[in-house]
Amino acid sequence: MTMTSSQSKLLLQLNKFYNERVQSRRASIAKNMRDVCAVVQDVLKEVETQEPRFVSSLTEINGHYEGLQVCPLPLSMLIPHKVHHLKKDHNSEHR
Numbered sequence: 001m002t003m004t005s006s007q008s009k010l011l012l013q014l015n016k017f018y019n020e021r022v023q024s025r026r027a028s029i030a031k032n033m034r035d036v037c038a039v040v041q042d043v044l045k046e047v048e049t050q051e052p053r054f055v056s057s058l059t060e061i062n063g064h065y066e067g068l069q070v071c072p073l074p075l076s077m078l079i080p081h082k083v084h085h086l087k088k089d090h091n092s093e094h095r
Helices: 007-051
Strands: 055-056 060-063 063-068 069-071 077-078 080-085
Touching: 007 055
Parallel strands: none
Antiparallel strands: 055 080, 060 063, 069 077
């Protein structure tokens, strides 16, 4: 299958658009996400310090954040967390 001149031009324009616009936007978004995640990790560490039952599941592994879900519309980030409940001593209530 041979490409026509118009298909070749279209392919060049698509590659140019991808390289100039999409790649730079992608890099910008990735940088912003890393910055936000760093701040969120700091906040979650402070929460863990103040509330020992809280355990953050947001961890960075090889440049990717595990435990993070990003939803595009509306832009939101879901960070699952765990709260360990302490067993209540029923005898201490009656004293």
